[in-house]
Amino acid sequence: MTWLITGGAGFIGSHVVKAMTEGGERVVVLDDLSTGRAERLPAGVPLETGTVLDRDTVDRVLRDHAVTGVVHIAGKKQVAESVEKPLHYYRENVEGLRVLLDAAVAAGVSRFLFSSSAAVYGMPDVDLVTEETPCAPINPYGETKLAGEWLVTAVGKVHPVATASLRYFNVAGAATPELGDDGVFNLVPMVFERLTAGQAPRIFGDDYPTPDGTCIRDYIHVEDIASAHVAAARRLAADPDARLILNIGRGEGVSVADMVGIIQDVTGHEGVKPEITDRRPGDPARVVASADRIREELGWSARHEVREMVESAWAGWQLRHP
Numbered sequence: 001m002t003w004l005i006t007g008g009a010g011f012i013g014s015h016v017v018k019a020m021t022e023g024g025e026r027v028v029v030l031d032d033l034s035t036g037r038a039e040r041l042p043a044g045v046p047l048e049t050g051t052v053l054d055r056d057t058v059d060r061v062l063r064d065h066a067v068t069g070v071v072h073i074a075g076k077k078q079v080a081e082s083v084e085k086p087l088h089y090y091r092e093n094v095e096g097l098r099v100l101l102d103a104a105v106a107a108g109v110s111r112f113l114f115s116s117s118a119a120v121y122g123m124p125d126v127d128l129v130t131e132e133t134p135c136a137p138i139n140p141y142g143e144t145k146l147a148g149e150w151l152v153t154a155v156g157k158v159h160p161v162a163t164a165s166l167r168y169f170n171v172a173g174a175a176t177p178e179l180g181d182d183g184v185f186n187l188v189p190m191v192f193e194r195l196t197a198g199q200a201p202r203i204f205g206d207d208y209p210t211p212d213g214t215c216i217r218d219y220i221h222v223e224d225i226a227s228a229h230v231a232a233a234r235r236l237a238a239d240p241d242a243r244l245i246l247n248i249g250r251g252e253g254v255s256v257a258d259m260v261g262i263i264q265d266v267t268g269h270e271g272v273k274p275e276i277t278d279r280r281p282g283d284p285a286r287v288v289a290s291a292d293r294i295r296e297e298l299g300w301s302a303r304h305e306v307r308e309m310v311e312s313a314w315a316g317w318q319l320r321h322p
């Protein structure tokens with residue numbers, strides 16, 4: 001098979017490219033480099049620069065590389081920005097997916113994996129979030145991911161395409177410092193930024209109904225996200241009737257206070273007392289994946305611990321902020 005990986009020059013996409021090529025798969029990348037970097041790609045992986053919104057480009061790439069499967073990772077991912085620019089998010093994440101699916105079906109592509117997110121669940125009021133937990137996104141970003149899943153599933157019902165929507169929980173870490181996340185939108189880089197600026201890390205609310213009062217999340221190493229894609233791609237290749245919706249998480253919660261403590265320890269900034277501020281609107285108390293279905297379906301489970309995520313993310317941060 002030849003896999004088209006959209007968004008392959010991004011943070012998660014480049015890890016998926018690395019894992020899939022190391023696993024012996026043939027891949028080609030389509031990326032508009034809006035947030036990605038060509039240097040993230042290993043030597044020998046073809047990069048086509050362009051947007052998934054451009055049907056002519058997508059048609060040409062599918063044809064020129066005789067693509068048989070697509071891993072659609074390209075997308076916009078900032079929650080706050082999606083609230084300010086809903087039209088942009090719907091265009092990039094939903095219309096971009098529609099154009100890509102339309103082209104893929106026309107080109108006879110028979111396998112399609114889609115990057116979804118735990119944001120589809122919104123504010124789940126359960127101990128462990130299963131794939132059956134009702135989806136109720138609370139921002140345009142999460143809405144576009146849920147609409148994307150619907151579209152993928154609907155296409156899989158009427159066209160000969162095996163499909164998988166993969167709902168990532170809180171992604172952190174890096175396989176190598178060069179592949180680290182450039183953005184400062186998640187807890188780990190946000191704390192790095194505060195600590196290296198000589199400021200106390202911020203914790204948004206310590207009065208949640210959790211053991212230490214801070215929010216609990218399921219952090220997952222980006223290398224584990226990548227290995228889950230390899231497993232899902234193999235499953236789709238072997239099973240043309242596959243219709244999968246899977247959480248990718250560790251199934252273990254870590255509180256924000258504990259995570260900040262690990263980050264302070266790893267970065268050598270122990271002893272700085274975190275500053276507790278008001279809760280942020282839309283932050284659920286606890287979001288932890290049930291990782292049962294992905295283990296049953298793909299025989300996959302996460303291998304990396306939280307401390308490894310922080311250590312590898314820190315190495316990347318130091319490289320980018322010498």
Ligand SMILES: NC(=O)c1ccc[n+]([C@@H]2O[C@H](COP(=O)([O-])OP(=O)(O)OC[C@H]3O[C@@H](n4cnc5c(N)ncnc54)[C@H](O)[C@@H]3O)[C@@H](O)[C@H]2O)c1
Nearest residue numbers: 007009010011012032033034035036051052074075117171
């Ligand atoms: N990072 C997370 O914590 C997280 C969690 C859940 C889901 N996701 C999803 O995973 C995907 C990748 O996230 P990331 O963290 O690697 O972000 P990223 O911004 O690093 O990567 C996105 C990549 O897609 C490319 N891209 C964007 N729009 C494009 C378009 N229209 N056409 C072609 N390429 C385009 C960008 O240049 C970039 O290389 C996104 O779909 C995101 O919603 C991310």
